[in-house]
Amino acid sequence: MSPNDLLSLKNKVAIVTGGGNGIGRASSLMLAAHGASVVVADLKMKNATRVADEIEAQGGRALAVTCNVTDDDDRRALIDKTLEAFGGIHILVNNAGGGGAGKESPDDIDVERFASVFELNVFSIWRLCQLCAPHMRKAGDGSIINMSSMSSVNRSPAISAYASSKAAINHMTANLAHDYGPEIRVNAVGPGAVRTDALASVLTPEIEKAMLTHTPLERLGEPDDIAGAVLYFAAPISRWVSGQVLFVNGGGVQTLD
Numbered sequence: 001m002s003p004n005d006l007l008s009l010k011n012k013v014a015i016v017t018g019g020g021n022g023i024g025r026a027s028s029l030m031l032a033a034h035g036a037s038v039v040v041a042d043l044k045m046k047n048a049t050r051v052a053d054e055i056e057a058q059g060g061r062a063l064a065v066t067c068n069v070t071d072d073d074d075r076r077a078l079i080d081k082t083l084e085a086f087g088g089i090h091i092l093v094n095n096a097g098g099g100g101a102g103k104e105s106p107d108d109i110d111v112e113r114f115a116s117v118f119e120l121n122v123f124s125i126w127r128l129c130q131l132c133a134p135h136m137r138k139a140g141d142g143s144i145i146n147m148s149s150m151s152s153v154n155r156s157p158a159i160s161a162y163a164s165s166k167a168a169i170n171h172m173t174a175n176l177a178h179d180y181g182p183e184i185r186v187n188a189v190g191p192g193a194v195r196t197d198a199l200a201s202v203l204t205p206e207i208e209k210a211m212l213t214h215t216p217l218e219r220l221g222e223p224d225d226i227a228g229a230v231l232y233f234a235a236p237i238s239r240w241v242s243g244q245v246l247f248v249n250g251g252g253v254q255t256l257d
């Protein structure tokens with residue numbers, strides 16, 4: 001393979017969940033810019049459509065799909081719509097996720113809330129892998145990228161549901177790499193603090209200052225910083241890499257406490 005082809009996604013079809021905003025939007029645009037047809041799947045159709053329109057305005061191919069990743073009818077419909085539009089699936093970016101960062105003290109949340117974080121961050125990923133894998137195997141080529149977090153290894157108060165669900169993603173990634181090889185690679189990206197709407201809801205100037213004192217590269221992340229790691233795992237350049245978690249965090253540790 002020529003060095004020029006190592007980052008090419010020509011003739012590949014990618015699904016990006018939560019693709020309508022933040023890291024998912026940047027990843028959708030990045031994959032499309034390198035040649036993939038991208039299915040932008042999001043809870044909010046308006047956001048998904050906006051990103052699909054951006055991709056098409058830049059000469060790429062995209063489809064917006066409304067999808068709640070915790071709903072199995074939606075998950076199955078997402079696969080059907082992707083196959084109908086583009087005829088296959090090669091890349092799955094399991095990006096949709098969240099939790100109540102900094103608000104998950106066991107004194108404040110109940111077990112149903114804890115379980116819902118796992119429904120969103122863990123079970124939805126496992127199920128979407130299960131649904132996509134047969135199509136990737138049929139194509140003889142697949143790359144799954146799961147969105148973890150630095151929270152998966154940090155230790156902080158009031159974040160036990162989110163943090164443990166992201167830690168579960170890391171270990172699930174390593175194990176699914178064994179289930180799905182050799183045709184399919186499974187990796188994860190672990191962002192540090194990245195400037196998105198999700199972060200803005202919890203970031204204060206004081207917290208940002210404290211984060212930067214522990215960050216060698218002296219800035220918070222931008223969505224494109226994470227999209228670069230997603231591209232690496234999606235593309236042939238990482239063809240002998242599976243079961244790994246790549247932390248993208250400016251070399252440091254950013255926590256909310």
Ligand SMILES: NC(=O)c1ccc[n+]([C@@H]2O[C@H](COP(=O)([O-])OP(=O)(O)OC[C@H]3O[C@@H](n4cnc5c(N)ncnc54)[C@H](O)[C@@H]3O)[C@@H](O)[C@H]2O)c1
Pocket residue numbers: 017018019020021022023024041042043044047067068069070095096097098120147148149150190191192193194195196197198199
């Ligand atoms: N921003 C950060 O600092 C940061 C750090 C570590 C990890 N992450 C992870 O990155 C991922 C994306 O986060 P972000 O900061 O870009 O968030 P964001 O809020 O900017 O965007 C999230 C997108 O996901 C969509 N979404 C939410 N729930 C959904 C569901 N059930 N089904 C489908 N779509 C859904 C939203 O509509 C939105 O478009 C998450 O998994 C998050 O945990 C973010």
